[in-house]
Amino acid sequence: MSGIADVGVIGLGTMGSMLSLNFAEKGSDVSLYNRTHEKAEKLRSDNSDLSARLHPQNSLEAFVASLRTPRVIVLMVNAGKPVDDQLEALAPLLDKGDIVIDAGNTDFNDTVVRNNRWDKTGIHFVGMGVSGGEQGARHGPSIMVGGDQKVWTRLKPLLEPISAKYDNSPCVAWLGPDGAGHFVKTIHNGIEYADMQMIAEIYSVMRDGLGLSANEMAAIFKDWNTRGLSSYLIEVSATVLAEPDPETGKPLVDVIVDEAGQKGTGRWSVIEAQKLGIGATTLEAAVSARSISSLRQERQASGNIYADIIVGESDFNNNAEGIEELEAALETAKIIAYAQGYAIMTAASKEYEWDLPLGEIARIWRAGCIIRSIFLQDITKVYEAGASVTNLLHAPSFSERVSSDQRSLRNVVAKAAKAGIPVPALSASLAYFDDYRRARGSANLIQGQRDFFGAHTFRRLDVEGTHHHQWPTI
């Protein structure tokens, strides 16, 4: 028997609820199922304007029966076991051709396993990355779809209307088979971490190196948001910095504890980079910085142990030129961080034979997602130009910018080091850049060391083949 709803959503936490309302607003009839039925009823009663399209169901059986066949079911439950539990519960109720979408922040490795298992049953499983937080889910997220390409044809008319739009172009695309969608979402989050960390480092320089107030910094970020760095995260930063604390009247940011949380996806991005043999040093630095931030008491104890250390005078300049240098440094480091994120995706695309559409990924990240920015339009253009780019740092539009602004990044990192202000992600970007552009590196010594203690052999510049040397004993 075929039901009346176009799509069903299981899991009515914030993201599931917002996505359901978004579907309903764009004209889909949505069946709702949640472990606690009241939540589904409440979602409908709280949204009377959309209630005709919201259909709470009080059992999984009723939920499945309420869906038009072949069914489309969106899971918005916590990643991991809850996804498997829900799939197990659904399996006996579904028919061949039905589609189950995991729209949570799932480890793509799990998605690959689930795809393999479900493909055999004739029920389609789709791993789908959704970015944009609560507001994105409600009014237009960026959506990264994986799974079988044939299924995408069915999903497209349902997902395009709910996605964010950039110049009328829907920010949703099928990116590749099995885990491709969740993988790209993971890299999105790694880049998100890098962006956030680098902004926080510039904030740190402005606070500790220039002695600027939160409101002064808010004004600077607001200004930066009108040009090259224009992005959601810069806007968020400006807004957060300008917000007063209702309790004390101080800037709210000044009373927030300096320990950053993390749910894991940023960490996954660097784990996957390492597995693929890609150095994503800025992303790694950003993840590590969050971990170090959480050791607040240890940091305070270390501060006492090293209290006598005198750092140099701050060379940062609190004038227009000094602020411009910070802006150019952040923009340059951002290009380098994205080059790393793209390098991970390039390697994954090859390793997993996904043929990831790198330009398409930049295109659907231009609106809706947390890292949305005008910069993503620049990346989109690089790929639209049809060039096959080994690394974004090779694209002329970026190499020109990096060449002219690298000095600012270098100055900021050097001044920060002198003043004892940690800028791990900015430094990592600079080091990556200097390493990546160096024709003659230093790994020849490492190869010598490896051959010395482990006879691991080395290659010579002048003679083909692998060589082993009889090193003197020590």
Ligand code: 6PG
């Ligand atoms: C998004 C975000 C989102 C993520 C939060 C929290 O694209 O909408 O990436 O999926 O869960 O930003 O992430 P952390 O808790 O790891 O900071």
